[in-house]
Amino acid sequence: IQAEKAGYKHFMLKEINEQPRAIRDTTLGRVSLDTGKVFLEAMQISDEDLRNASQITIAACGTSWHAGLAGKFMIERLARLPVEVDYASEYRYRDPIADPRAIGLLITQSGETADTLAAQAELIAKGSKTLAICNVVGAAVTRKAQGTLTTNAGPEIGVASTKAFTAQLTALFVLALHLAQVRGTISDEESLHLVTELSKLPGKLASMLNINSPDAPGSSEGVAAPIRPSTRAAASDTERRSTVRLPLSAQCEELARLFHTSDDFLFLGRGIHYPIALEGALKLKEISYIHAEGYPAGEMKHGPNALIDESLPVVCIATKDPNDPSSVLKYEKTLSNIQEVTARSGRVIAIAIEGDTEISQLVEQTIYIPQAPELLLPILEVVPLQLLAYHIAVRRGCDVDQPRNLAKSVTVE
Numbered sequence: 001i002q003a004e005k006a007g008y009k010h011f012m013l014k015e016i017n018e019q020p021r022a023i024r025d026t027t028l029g030r031v032s033l034d035t036g037k038v039f040l041e042a043m044q045i046s047d048e049d050l051r052n053a054s055q056i057t058i059a060a061c062g063t064s065w066h067a068g069l070a071g072k073f074m075i076e077r078l079a080r081l082p083v084e085v086d087y088a089s090e091y092r093y094r095d096p097i098a099d100p101r102a103i104g105l106l107i108t109q110s111g112e113t114a115d116t117l118a119a120q121a122e123l124i125a126k127g128s129k130t131l132a133i134c135n136v137v138g139a140a141v142t143r144k145a146q147g148t149l150t151t152n153a154g155p156e157i158g159v160a161s162t163k164a165f166t167a168q169l170t171a172l173f174v175l176a177l178h179l180a181q182v183r184g185t186i187s188d189e190e191s192l193h194l195v196t197e198l199s200k201l202p203g204k205l206a207s208m209l210n211i212n213s214p215d216a217p218g219s220s221e222g223v224a225a226p227i228r229p230s231t232r233a234a235a236s237d238t239e240r241r242s243t244v245r246l247p248l249s250a251q252c253e254e255l256a257r258l259f260h261t262s263d264d265f266l267f268l269g270r271g272i273h274y275p276i277a278l279e280g281a282l283k284l285k286e287i288s289y290i291h292a293e294g295y296p297a298g299e300m301k302h303g304p305n306a307l308i309d310e311s312l313p314v315v316c317i318a319t320k321d322p323n324d325p326s327s328v329l330k331y332e333k334t335l336s337n338i339q340e341v342t343a344r345s346g347r348v349i350a351i352a353i354e355g356d357t358e359i360s361q362l363v364e365q366t367i368y369i370p371q372a373p374e375l376l377l378p379i380l381e382v383v384p385l386q387l388l389a390y391h392i393a394v395r396r397g398c399d400v401d402q403p404r405n406l407a408k409s410v411t412v413e
């Protein structure tokens with residue numbers, strides 16, 4: 001088992017560090033860097049069916065459901081096709097409205113989750129065709145689907161999903177681009193731009209994780225990147241300039257030292273970043289047994305603001321794509337939400353884009369990630385959340401790879 005961990009202390013840390021390769025292998029051969037065109041493996045759903053689709057119905061569980069929520073933003077934005085996202089465990093109990101023009105999309109790492117298979121059976125019974133995004137070739141879900149996009153993340157052992165999640169986000173992005181191209185809702189120029197940006201992600205992830213190339217193993221600490229811990233506005237310019245840049249994993253380790261005794265955590269995000277807030281909270285719950293909630297940043301004023309006090313760590317995803325006006329607007333609104341938290345003495349940990357000094361003036365801690373287009377940012381911003389959960393769980397002496405009461409694959413309903 002030690003050998004399988006390749007020098008890492010836990011499978012989870014190994015798998016976090018395998019993300020550059022997982023993303024590259026999920027993209028490879030599916031996109032052309034010359035034309036921006038997407039090529040998907042043979043599907044028994046024709047382009048005609050994709051053009052005429054009335055909607056996409058996503059059903060999934062756990063982390064895969066979070067990927068589905070992010071996928072909704074990708075597909076609706078690029079392909080202008082309505083997307084509904086259901087918990088697979090709920091789907092068949094509400095006599096869902098499905099029609100033959102709706103396409104079911106099952107997202108599942110294992111391809112064996114009983115609830116997801118039941119949702120697929122329900123979709124098929126209602127006359128929908130189904131597609132699968134799955135990490136295991138030949139798994140049950142793929143046998144009934146009209147097409148499968150395999151996430152090439154490789155076997156995932158840690159119960160808490162990491163590389164399979166970012167590979168799912170990548171597959172969803174590729175699928176969204178494909179749908180957009182088939183349906184004519186994206187220009188060639190935009191396609192090429194997005195495909196080029198997608199191809200830069202493995203390198204960006206590798207630099208965040210201090211890995212020389214997507215194929216190279218990361219350091220067993222899983223480190224590096226130009227990350228600077230910020231201190232609340234109190235720090236003078238001189239102090240700030242002289243702050244040593246800590247690697248990402250080391251910075252998350254330091255956050256773990258500061259916050260591992262907290263009883264509760266809040267994770268906030270807007271738009272496509274909201275599912276990442278949910279995923280950050282789930283990672284923490286799963287492996288450290290700390291109560292954590294993910295919330296849409298704008299909903300704080302409708303309840304959770306009442307929870308804020310000086311002991312509550314609030315992780316805010318406050319990233320933006322400066323070339324995307326809707327992303328900038330969302331960022332500005334999130335900044336006001338952060339101000340509401342700091343005004344009530346909440347302790348904010350922000351995930352922001354490298355170079356954003358506005359945010360570091362406002363909050364106690366800032367973790368920086370590289371720039372990317374809005375729809376691709378989730379793939380980068382979840383990494384510090386995975387590392388934060390990991391280091392907190394290690395500090396609390398939890399069994400990181402096999403948390404209590406949880407299974408890697410849940411084959412009962």
Ligand code: G6P
Pocket residue numbers: 061062063064107108109110111112113116159160161406407408409410
């Ligand atoms: C279990 C695992 C989770 C996973 C969920 C769905 O609860 O512990 O990590 O997200 O099942 O699994 P699937 O294989 O369908 O993605």
